Amino acid sequence: MTVLEVSGVSKRFGGVVALAGVDVTIKSDEILGIIGPNGSGKTTLFNAVCGVHRPDGGRVRWNGVDITGKPAFEIGRMGIGRTFQQAMSFPSLSVRENIQIAMEHGSHRRDGATWRWSSAEELLQFVGLEEFADESANAMPFGNLRRLGIAVALGGGPSQLLLDEPAAGLNEAESVELIQLFRRIHQLGVGVCVIDHHVQMMAELCRHLIVLHFGNKIADGPTETVVRDAKVIEVYLGAQS
């Protein structure tokens, strides 16, 4: 089991406090969901963990090792994979090449361990994109692009995945397929942490939820407790109705 420990991490952009000292513990034996309204600091939290932004305060520990402020590529190699809100890919390269880049640079090369997928084709099969291997990434429909983003992150050989709104822009059926994919990834022993707005989907996928609001953690616990929490309903669930 791997543990990603975020303690007291804060980040401000000018006068805006994006994270006001947040504590989060992500264990690989559970699928963790992080919810919260827009601007509550969810993506900033991921960026602070992954080395995109250097936290102003607090520490990030990965299996006990302090990784606060390390460059993004090193964190990627250490086994923390991520996807992006905007469904990123290497657009004009083929789907296969997208995966190959990740596989050639990921953490599995560092530890010398053999990774679960010996080739890009096998990994593409796992996420269900094998028939698109020779297409260029930007020629694929949006739903597939989301899957490709996940496959690229997996190609790096992570032991923890951080997924930033992976279902944004997808329809009901595609979201359901995605949930199944996350479960299969988790069964491989990879930690899965998901950010999303989709409360229903998150309640179904995660047994553990964390709620952020204006850069503060306002709830952290089993899903059934969190969704009944009066404060959560007020700031987030209530705001939607």
Next chain:
Amino acid sequence: MTAVVVVAVLALPWFNPGYRALSFGITTGFTAIVLYGMAVPFGQAGIMSLGYAGLMGFGAYTAAILSRDFGMNMWQAMPFSALVAALFAGLFGLPSLRISGHHFAITTYVMCELLRITLTNGGKFTGAATGLDLPPIGAAFGVNLDQVKNTYLLVAVFMLASMLATYLIANSKYGRTLRSIRENEQLARSVGVNTNMHKVLAFMLSGLFAGIGGDLQAYNFRHISPDLYGGAISLYFALMVMLGGPRTLFGPLAGAFIVTFLPEAMKIDPVDSRIAYGVALIAVIMLLPGGIIGVTERGYQWLVEAVRGAPRGASPPEANSSKA
């Protein structure tokens, strides 16, 4: 196709094209060497630098100074020229870690100008505005390399070697790493690509080409001066690469050939030709983003598919797709 071009390049002297055409061919050759280097960071990693005239200058001045002070010939100076140019290429590339696009291009342009000013005011060491002289290339294996036909072949062999080197880089794992930087730097970092290191490495690699090109140029001209290595010359290099197509096998050669020969062939006044270049550059950027060779390749592929009636399948691989 590749074979046809190689044979055509090497066989040219036997068609007796005359001294003038051959010396233009030599100029095309060492220019193309620099352009093949430039095609690595620009074509693969997607970073446009306007520093290449300057880097060529480092190669040329290294050759001239080593010849004057240590009596080295062209061959002995070549590794030093390549290394010095590579070192400065890395230095010129450093701003790319912080800035990109036009901002980086302008920064490198300024670096070229700084070099030109430094060379002009370098006193006896750099020969100031007059520049430096070099001895003839001499002979190798009993062949007089100063005869224009032989010089042409010498430069042609180096040009073909640099074409091959760029092709191998583009089609290696390393080429793929560089393309990941071009396509999406943030994503590349997240999967473990050390983008900063690879950017500088790509520039240093291209600097080797520029240094060798500069060494060959210096020994062909036998006199070099600061004006050869200013920012304006770099702009011509950029035009050539974009005109030909930086991601194609023949693009840099085609670009160097067109820009070197065309004004001569069409008897265009130098000032007019500069205007023509400006117009050509804008036209290429707007109409032919893959360069002349890139568009030709795509047209050819489209034609083949149309004739075969095959369903439109995958898009062709991006880098150096000509595999004739």
